[in-house]
Amino acid sequence: MKTDPREIALLEGLAKNDRQAIETIYKQHYNMVQALILNNNGSVDDARDIFQEAMIVLYEKAKSDSFELNCLLKTYLYSVCRRLWLKRLQQQQKFVSDVNGLEELVPVEEELDALGQRNIAYQMMEKAMMNLGEPCRSLIDAFYLQKKSMTEIAGNFGYTNADNAKNQKYKCLMRLKKLFFSAYKNNNNL
Template sequence: MRETIRLHWTDEALLDGLASGSDAALNQLYQRYFPMTLHLILSNNGSEDDAKDIFQEALVVLYERAQDETFALSAQLKTYLYSVCRRLWLKQLSRRGRFGSLAADELNESDELLSTDEDLTEHERRNEQFDLMAASLAKLGEPCRTLLEDFYIRQLSMQDITEKFGYTNTDNAKTQKYKCLMRLKRLFFSDYQE
């Protein structure tokens, strides 16, 4: 049986495809979402093989959920998979003894579903805030945007920023950074309330 090639897969189409055993849907899930799992695992004491194992387990969880006709995503599929991978990796670290008692306490089997839902909600909220912050930063304009990016993202020192922007001393650069930060904060909260 030959599968139809889709150019754009919606979350629902991916779930339906996974539930029906579609290789194309499975390949699409790997292409889209394995890189974020790989990054998560590599950033948290894991290897590429660990990431492959965790992602495979997460797909099994997703497959089982997709088989249940009453299952409905309460978040984006990406967010759901990330949360499942994160919880599986925390459990794995706990088993290996690399995470201490906090992970063991946090990962009680009885509240795993509740915790996953809470993780999804929190992750969605953070994503919305990051998107809003990126939009506010784009509205900020120059030189404020570059100054804040240089300090917070590129982690340049105040001395480097003073030289780059031609301020007379680091105190003037700090004052300008503060003013830019306050402008960004006003933009963010005015957008946040809309």
């Protein structure tokens, strides 16, 4: 099945974190997912978490070079959400024979495995950043995430020149890497 050109456009928008595209997908599909979760012992908060996680899966897929959906966006999102919710229920050790729903499903196991891996890495980085403390966190955020130039950062953070800022950033980076890699090693050892 060829992917609908309008849906391709939406996914391209999503890959660029385009607000308009995300809003459209949200409007079209959120209610379906919410119904699925609510009908299977979930809450509204669960529905939001699951849908947003599915959006991340979709985002990763849209960004990848070998991107091909091969089914309706609706089917894909439904399949991912259903699988994610089953997993969540199993983790909570709630007895679940199957999640109800008669929709068509597509295999999404690979994507979810990749998501699981990346989620762990994301959480480790989030934790490392949390433990970094200020002003390091803002400095790292400005340079690596917002991709600001050193001169700009020096101005914003009140350093006398870019070299001072660079020096400070270097110290922060070393600390962050230490935090991140120790968590990373621990995780691999487990």
